[in-house]
Amino acid sequence: xxxxxxxxxxxxxxxxxxxxxxxxxxxxxxxxxxxxxxxxxxxxxxxxxxxxxxxxxxxxxxxxxxxxxxxxxxxxxxxxxxxxxxxxxxxxxxxxxxxxxxxxxxxxxxxxxxxxxxxxxxxxxxxxxxxxxxxxxxxxxxxxxxxxxxxxxxxxxxxxxxxxxxxxxxxxxxxxxxxxxxxxxxxxxxxxxxxxxxxxxxxxxxxxxxxxxxxxxxxxxxxxxxxxxxxxxxxxxxxxxxxxxxxxxxxxxxxxxxxxxxxxxxxxxxxxxxxxxxxxxxxxxxxxxxxxxxxxxxxxxxxxxxxxxxxxxxxxxxxxxxx
Amino acid sequence: xxxxxxxxxxxxxxxxxxxxxxxxxxxxxxxxxxxxxxxxxxxxxxxxxxxxxxxxxxxxxxxxxxxxxxxxxxxxxxxxxxxxxxxxxxxxxxxxxxxxxxxxxxxxxxxxxxxxxxxxxxxxxxxxxxxxxxxxxxxxxxxxxxxxxxxxxxxxxxxxxxxxxxxxxxxxxxxxxxxxxxxxxxxxxxxxxxxxxxxxxxxxxxxxxxxxxxxxxxxxxxxxxxxxxxxxxxxxxxxxxxxxxxxxxxxxx
Numbered sequence: 204x205x206x207x208x209x210x211x212x213x214x215x216x217x218x219x220x221x222x223x224x225x226x227x228x229x230x231x232x233x234x235x236x237x238x239x240x241x242x243x244x245x246x247x248x249x250x251x252x253x254x255x256x257x258x259x260x261x262x263x264x265x266x267x268x269x270x271x272x273x274x275x276x277x278x279x280x281x282x283x284x285x286x287x288x289x290x291x292x293x294x295x296x297x298x299x300x301x302x303x304x305x306x307x308x309x310x311x312x313x314x315x316x317x318x319x320x321x322x323x324x325x326x327x328x329x330x331x332x333x334x335x336x337x338x339x340x341x342x343x344x345x346x347x348x349x350x351x352x353x354x355x356x357x358x359x360x361x362x363x364x365x366x367x368x369x370x371x372x373x374x375x376x377x378x379x380x381x382x383x384x385x386x387x388x389x390x391x392x393x394x395x396x397x398x399x400x401x402x403x404x405x406x407x408x409x410x411x412x413x414x415x416x417x418x419x420x421x422x423x424x425x426x427x428x429x430x431x432x433x434x435x436x437x438x439x440x441x442x443x444x445x446x447x448x449x450x451x452x453x454x455x456x457x458x459x460x461x462x463x464x465x466x467x468x469x470x471x472x473x474x475x476x477x478x479x480x481x482x483x484x485x486x487x488x489x490x491x492x493x494x495x496x497x498x499x500x501x502x503x504x505x506x507x508x509x510x511x512x513x514x515x516x517x518x519x520x521x522x523x524x525x526x
Numbered sequence: 527x528x529x530x531x532x533x534x535x536x537x538x539x540x541x542x543x544x545x546x547x548x549x550x551x552x553x554x555x556x557x558x559x560x561x562x563x564x565x566x567x568x569x570x571x572x573x574x575x576x577x578x579x580x581x582x583x584x585x586x587x588x589x590x591x592x593x594x595x596x597x598x599x600x601x602x603x604x605x606x607x608x609x610x611x612x613x614x615x616x617x618x619x620x621x622x623x624x625x626x627x628x629x630x631x632x633x634x635x636x637x638x639x640x641x642x643x644x645x646x647x648x649x650x651x652x653x654x655x656x657x658x659x660x661x662x663x664x665x666x667x668x669x670x671x672x673x674x675x676x677x678x679x680x681x682x683x684x685x686x687x688x689x690x691x692x693x694x695x696x697x698x699x700x701x702x703x704x705x706x707x708x709x710x711x712x713x714x715x716x717x718x719x720x721x722x723x724x725x726x727x728x729x730x731x732x733x734x735x736x737x738x739x740x741x742x743x744x745x746x747x748x749x750x751x752x753x754x755x756x757x758x759x760x761x762x763x764x765x766x767x768x769x770x771x772x773x774x775x776x777x778x779x
Binding site for chain 1: 573576577578597598599600601602603606607609612613614615616617618619622623626627629630632634635637682
């Protein structure tokens with residue numbers, strides 16, 4: 204009964220986080236008023252603020268946080284490294300190069316998102332093929348290849364920024380910094396999150412084994428190659444979607460799965476859904492703080508995820524494995 | 527139960543021929559010892575028999591069909607492999623790890639049931655791990671981890687147990703305990719093939735042996751007949767001697 208209880212608590216946390224995000228802002232809105240708006244009986248002032256600004260932003264934050272944490276948890280298993288994060292293999296770099304090129308070509312919204320997705324997929328494919336190379340494939344080799352390709356993307360990004368005409372620069376920099384205030388396609392984000400979780404859950408028990416090494420997993424009946432490919436594709440889809448929606452928001456994908464492993468253990472049947480809920484909640488809370496702490500000045504949400512995550516993480520590490 | 531067979535198997539590593547034309551059948555209730563020098567292909571052969579590595583020529587058959595025609599899950603229900611080393615980068619408890627041995631017997635959406643729990647308990651008891659059940663794997667000693675890996679294999683309960691240096695890291699008492707578990711397993715019609723470094727273990731606990739010379743040559747047969755000073759000295763390329771006492775023959779330096 205421990206698993207359902209943990210998920211229930213995290214679901215409650217998510218709801219509280221989203222409710223708080225709806226209440227706080229330049230105009231404070233009470234729970235009663237939120238309820239009225241959701242029933243279609245809100246005031247003329249509150250309704251657009253909630254339905255057009257705060258709710259989409261909160262849901263976008265939840266979707267992005269959930270996707271990053273889910274991708275991070277799976278990436279850690281794929282690379283056999285508990286310190287891996289979704290951006291480690293250069294997906295965010297590839298997405299950024301795609302998005303920047305599209306912006307330089309004059310594309311807007313959909314074109315930029317499509318190019319970001321294409322860039323992310325290109326990066327994933329490039330890393331996968333290069334990591335295979337001649338001879339045997341190993342998580343270490345994949346990791347090294349990814350890190351080097353990511354560094355390459357970094358150079359290309361700098362190159363594009365230097366060459367870009369002045370009027371393109373603000374948009375490009377904005378994209379690179381990562382921000383939720385312009386997040387569109389919220390429903391796409393939530394759909395991809397749900398899809399990612401649906402694809403991952405049937406593999407959860409196999410992930411438990413893959414976490415103990417490819418040979419051990421294969422010896423216990425896991426078809427490692429297809430699983431690895433699936434992990435690779437779903438983490439890239441999740442990360443690419445998250446990056447496309449909100450730029451590269453660091454730390455959620457690393458810290459949430461790692462934190463949860465320390466608290467609830469490494470059974471992925473519990474860890475994967477818990478990561479989605481906890482990652483979503485963290486980003487909703489961080490984004491709410493980012494836009495209200497120094498209002499009207501907004502902080503980059505990545506600063507907040509780090510400020511919240513670092514002390515909690517260090518505390519848990521100090522406490523050690525107490526389970 | 528049918529047999530696990532190697533047919534005309536050749537193994538190479540880095541272009542070097544390790545064994546050639548190896549033909550072998552492991553039948554229910556048999557215990558095989560695999561001996562040979564370091565780098566002689568013992569581990570590669572076990573991995574090949576478990577379907578984790580493709581042969582360079584020939585094939586391995588389970589239930590009369592090539593391994594490749596069986597699903598990974600089907601193979602793992604019948605063939606279990608104790609790896610030479612285990613590593614556990616992610617936190618997990620001893621109990622969770624032993625239970626993971628039940629993986630091949632569960633369908634995708636199924637969780638471990640009371641029967642799986644019972645088998646895990648039995649496996650932990652057999653390896654004296656009950657007291658360690660709630661402990662994190664990372665906090666175990668080398669020998670305790672070895673016992674954990676063996677307990678996981680026992681929970682998996684395959685027909686063929688392929689053991690890669692099963693006595694590694696174990697203290698003498700647990701070595702003795704493991705070796706004395708073999709006969710009851712054989713009585714339950716389980717087949718065992720294990721890589722060993724001590725020819726005396728092969729002589730006294732295995733009924734069949736396979737000698738891998740590491741240059742393509744191999745010999746197999748009844749352990750009492752095959753194992754002698756001349757062969758073992760040639761196998762390990764060092765001079766061995768033989769003594770006799772009430773328990774039988776012993777090889778030593």
